[in-house]
Amino acid sequence: MIYPLAERLFGIIPPVITPLDEAGRFDRASGERLYRYHVDAGVHGLFLFGSSGEGPLLAQRTREEALETSVRVVAGRVPVLAGVLAAGTELAIAEARRAKELGADGLVVCPPFYFRVTQDELKQHFRAVRRAVDLPLLAYDIPATTKLKIELDTMLELACEGTLVGAKDSSGDAAGFRRLLVRRPQGFRLFTGSELLVDAVLLSGADGAVPGLANVAPELFVELYQHFTAGRAAEAIALQRRIVRLFDVFVAPDGTVRSGYAVGSMKAAMKLRGVIDCVRTCAPFEPVTAEQLGRVRAIMQETGVLR
Amino acid sequence: MIYPLAERLFGIIPPVITPLDEAGRFDRASGERLYRYHVDAGVHGLFLFGSSGEGPLLAQRTREEALETSVRVVAGRVPVLAGVLAAGTELAIAEARRAKELGADGLVVCPPFYFRVTQDELKQHFRAVRRAVDLPLLAYDIPATTKLKIELDTMLELACEGTLVGAKDSSGDAAGFRRLLVRRPQGFRLFTGSELLVDAVLLSGADGAVPGLANVAPELFVELYQHFTAGRAAEAIALQRRIVRLFDVFVAPDGTVRSGYAVGSMKAAMKLRGVIDCVRTCAPFEPVTAEQLGRVRAIMQETGVLR
Amino acid sequence: MIYPLAERLFGIIPPVITPLDEAGRFDRASGERLYRYHVDAGVHGLFLFGSSGEGPLLAQRTREEALETSVRVVAGRVPVLAGVLAAGTELAIAEARRAKELGADGLVVCPPFYFRVTQDELKQHFRAVRRAVDLPLLAYDIPATTKLKIELDTMLELACEGTLVGAKDSSGDAAGFRRLLVRRPQGFRLFTGSELLVDAVLLSGADGAVPGLANVAPELFVELYQHFTAGRAAEAIALQRRIVRLFDVFVAPDGTVRSGYAVGSMKAAMKLRGVIDCVRTCAPFEPVTAEQLGRVRAIMQETGVLR
Amino acid sequence: MIYPLAERLFGIIPPVITPLDEAGRFDRASGERLYRYHVDAGVHGLFLFGSSGEGPLLAQRTREEALETSVRVVAGRVPVLAGVLAAGTELAIAEARRAKELGADGLVVCPPFYFRVTQDELKQHFRAVRRAVDLPLLAYDIPATTKLKIELDTMLELACEGTLVGAKDSSGDAAGFRRLLVRRPQGFRLFTGSELLVDAVLLSGADGAVPGLANVAPELFVELYQHFTAGRAAEAIALQRRIVRLFDVFVAPDGTVRSGYAVGSMKAAMKLRGVIDCVRTCAPFEPVTAEQLGRVRAIMQETGVLR
Numbered sequence A, B, C, D: 001m002i003y004p005l006a007e008r009l010f011g012i013i014p015p016v017i018t019p020l021d022e023a024g025r026f027d028r029a030s031g032e033r034l035y036r037y038h039v040d041a042g043v044h045g046l047f048l049f050g051s052s053g054e055g056p057l058l059a060q061r062t063r064e065e066a067l068e069t070s071v072r073v074v075a076g077r078v079p080v081l082a083g084v085l086a087a088g089t090e091l092a093i094a095e096a097r098r099a100k101e102l103g104a105d106g107l108v109v110c111p112p113f114y115f116r117v118t119q120d121e122l123k124q125h126f127r128a129v130r131r132a133v134d135l136p137l138l139a140y141d142i143p144a145t146t147k148l149k150i151e152l153d154t155m156l157e158l159a160c161e162g163t164l165v166g167a168k169d170s171s172g173d174a175a176g177f178r179r180l181l182v183r184r185p186q187g188f189r190l191f192t193g194s195e196l197l198v199d200a201v202l203l204s205g206a207d208g209a210v211p212g213l214a215n216v217a218p219e220l221f222v223e224l225y226q227h228f229t230a231g232r233a234a235e236a237i238a239l240q241r242r243i244v245r246l247f248d249v250f251v252a253p254d255g256t257v258r259s260g261y262a263v264g265s266m267k268a269a270m271k272l273r274g275v276i277d278c279v280r281t282c283a284p285f286e287p288v289t290a291e292q293l294g295r296v297r298a299i300m301q302e303t304g305v306l307r
Helices: A028-041 A060-074 A089-101 A119-132 A152-160 A174-183 A198-203 A218-229 A233-250 A259-272 A290-302 B028-041 B060-074 B089-101 B119-132 B152-160 B174-183 B198-203 B218-229 B233-250 B259-272 B290-302 C028-040 C060-074 C089-101 C119-132 C152-160 C174-183 C198-203 C218-229 C233-250 C259-272 C290-302 D028-041 D060-074 D089-101 D119-132 D152-160 D174-183 D198-203 D218-229 D233-250 D259-272 D290-302
Strands: A046-048 A080-084 A106-109 A137-141 A166-169 A189-192 B046-048 B080-084 B106-109 B137-141 B166-169 B189-192 C046-048 C080-084 C106-109 C137-141 C166-169 C189-192 D046-048 D080-084 D106-109 D137-141 D166-169 D189-192
Touching: A028 A046, A028 A060, A028 A218, A046 A060, A060 A080, A060 A089, A080 A089, A089 A106, A089 A119, A106 A119, A119 A137, A119 A152, A137 A152, A152 A174, A166 A174, A174 A189, A174 A198, A174 D174, A174 D233, A189 A198, A198 A218, A198 A233, A198 D198, A218 A233, A233 A259, A233 A290, A233 D174, A259 A290, B028 B046, B028 B060, B028 B218, B046 B060, B060 B080, B060 B089, B080 B089, B089 B106, B089 B119, B106 B119, B119 B137, B119 B152, B137 B152, B152 B174, B166 B174, B174 B189, B174 B198, B174 C174, B174 C233, B189 B198, B198 B218, B198 B233, B198 C198, B218 B233, B233 B259, B233 B290, B233 C174, B259 B290, C028 C046, C028 C060, C046 C060, C060 C080, C060 C089, C080 C089, C089 C106, C089 C119, C106 C119, C119 C137, C119 C152, C137 C152, C152 C174, C166 C174, C174 C189, C174 C198, C189 C198, C198 C218, C198 C233, C218 C233, C233 C259, C233 C290, C259 C290, D028 D046, D028 D060, D028 D218, D046 D060, D060 D080, D060 D089, D080 D089, D089 D106, D089 D119, D106 D119, D119 D137, D119 D152, D137 D152, D152 D174, D166 D174, D174 D189, D174 D198, D189 D198, D198 D218, D198 D233, D218 D233, D233 D259, D233 D290, D259 D290
Parallel strands: A046 A080, A080 A106, A106 A137, A137 A166, A166 A189, B046 B080, B080 B106, B106 B137, B137 B166, B166 B189, C046 C080, C080 C106, C106 C137, C137 C166, C166 C189, D046 D080, D080 D106, D106 D137, D137 D166, D166 D189
Antiparallel strands: none
């Protein structure tokens, strides 16, 4: 089994936001700046159309423009992964095909997310996408939104047979991720989606992270990864503590962490940094308020990622 | 507030399956027979693209062909409702617009179902669809798939302001449905999605039912409704008991009720009755096996709906 | 199989509150009045130590005094059932034995509720209690607190083998209850715990109801049952609508229905009626406030159960 | 604020099993050997009556004998903590008082676990136990059994006001634990209950671990902790990988991790090591079979903890 992409898959791969204009269309100029900003910050890949990228809410045209733009701007310096977050297999295959045509280097595929399916049906979903499109697949394990945990045995079977080259774990189940780390076949790439545990998973052998919070401050995660690869565990852990503080940008005033609020904070951060022009998120997410923008600014300043 | 459609909304409205051919495309000939079969059986409306109709799994083209066919075949004899089961608001609006163009009489809209949204975000979703498309809206409350209960106060607010003309309750929360029945504004139409409780909800004041099991034997539900309207409560209840027996077609050999298995049994029943040609369901649902076909036949024979 | 108790099990059996004094001890005088009040209201049984009775929160001594008092006051006019809501089998057996010694006519046993157990372990739980104590057992299906649904096949197996003589369904799964009603063996007694669905379950064949709201107005439920047995379905349904309105006593100002708030409202109602002296609930339930007392009074007055 | 116990709280504190004889009574001789075995293995404390200790299933007498025995055998060499896993506050206080009388050094208190309570009610629960019994309290956060997450703000409030001196986190929410680690007040002790993440939480600043798997091989966890304190991160991580392998003793043949099966494996391990005489668990847990004993032996041998 040869994994040409897998060898280039490691490090910090932000699940990048999708910049929109006031009318809700893809904002190409902001997108160009945004993708360049991340690459210049040293990230090791880009992942479009994940949850942070509002993937399941985007119009087809927005997806196409964003992917085309990112592929062009990135220009092969790092891999560009396209999320395939579709309710069913046929729709997933259509999205996957289009992503390949537009130049994606790999696909991140989540379970079907309207109906509850069995682990067997889940395996068929991944296999069907893999058969239909000749691109490396990573599984996206995110039961909070899909209602379905990709079980350990399912993941191992798909890994060993070559259907998957890796996985992004956003399950919140750090113990299960640890079991997967120990049992995975050689070469299978594992990434955490938890911005709060990047140091820990790297130390325990994971290949990298796909943290939503890298939309707020990619340079912190890149630096953490550099500390790790240089064997500076203490520095990595200290930096992680600062990231834990920064995570508060995702916590709404009522103490909860909601998808709409979190994505709004990502866009607020990039606007505050002058990277994107507009904080618009997809309906039905609540719009970003001036108060939210102020909170994000304050937390970014306190943690030293904004002056 | 005028509810022109609402006055025609009552009785048995099957959430009709979407017949596919072996290649997974819409099977027009089977569809024509199927929609006619239901209308001839006396149903009071058709609801396409619900869960039983595999709505969230269908390709756009399949949806369009099915809706066009049903509108043509039904020819105004009963209302045709189109399900709008979309992960986000923009996608929902696009689906809703297309449904109106193709002649749907009303829309059945479920909450966004990938991200967890708040009740406020949920209200915005319904309002945005209503503003964008001039068709009556019914809410589809089905937290088992959407992860989100439409709360009583949310439903009442949307009903009283005229955003919704009715609702299909597939929440499984019969007590909550009862509270809604007592509190709903005049003219707001309420339907249950539970095939096992049709007699009870009719007696307690609901307007009708949208039972998946009507895909197996619409005539039983039509007869039950006729008993009810004629004041024959005892006969309605007795017939409901027979329907409870028939419900076993949805129960897999391991005792669980799974979406894929249930939809497969609906298609099996219609094939056994000679209405559709092919039992194919959408991937990743497990295919209907000969064993499942045999179980469905046996239960239909035992309950007297197949010779 | 002989079910001597089962023949006397039908109708309205309130899951009666446990009156406490200011110090949190059993209030005997209030208890005597309370049990007499219910019997005078025409109830067909009393169920102590259910969820409304704060069963799992009570000290052993409180349980003993309450049961002794109720058995004495009721004096055989109707059956007295004791709840056995214990985290494990050994503790359940000890409670069951003590209940028998104190004169309970039957036991209502819920699944073990700390650890998640399997359906097989659940069966062993019921069987072990039944073997240890020669009293009729009813199962108490209440997954909202126990985290475990008693599955249909489990219930049927325990019913058919004689371990259980009946069940109280507080699962909220009205459709599952309907399947159980149709499949239960002859003589197996079924009660709903949902105050909002009493008319419907009686019409569909259930033997009665164990409604927490009967703690607020037992006479309404007794009257509803009389309408039902006299064949006055329309009157039963109309009365049920009034009960749905009265249910608002359980709804906190924030729109949620919480156990502590609901039990507080039951005690408030009985104090407002002059039956018990003190509204104290068990810690850690939030205490009943003057504001809650006022809300309960207002709703009782609006629905005509308090002047 | 003085935390006399807290200063002695760190390292590996097994949530020790409760050895029973064939009749289900406390097996004193096995208990003496077991507690000594752990102390000799170098553990830094003992925690009786947690989930691994079958706390909520034990008879009062068993609890008393076990606690008395452990206090006597341990003789102050390490702290002995008693679990207070009670459904309500009054019952918790009674258990807490008895534990103090019998010599416990501290209490580990979980949320009330039958009724769903609010965070405010939860705070009252901890405060009431703390007021009633003068022993240091640790919170036991285990929503899989209690249905209730102790939220970050709740924990911090109870920590800052001195109600709690620490917490055992068995929530499975490693990201939330990380936030707590960063925000906790000085001196507040934090332990993970996850055997699969001990290295990671120690590196990120936690004080220790309370791993159920320490019932199978305490020496591995003690060694891991020694590696950590000596700054040998790589060795700690390597040993953790071996522990991940050993975790398979908790995985039933069907791939699930069930409480009853896991506790059975702990007892099997201690019997295989000659420490306890009998593998009996509390009803309704399924009994340990010869097949399970064989699986445990095989995995222990493969991972080098049994010859």
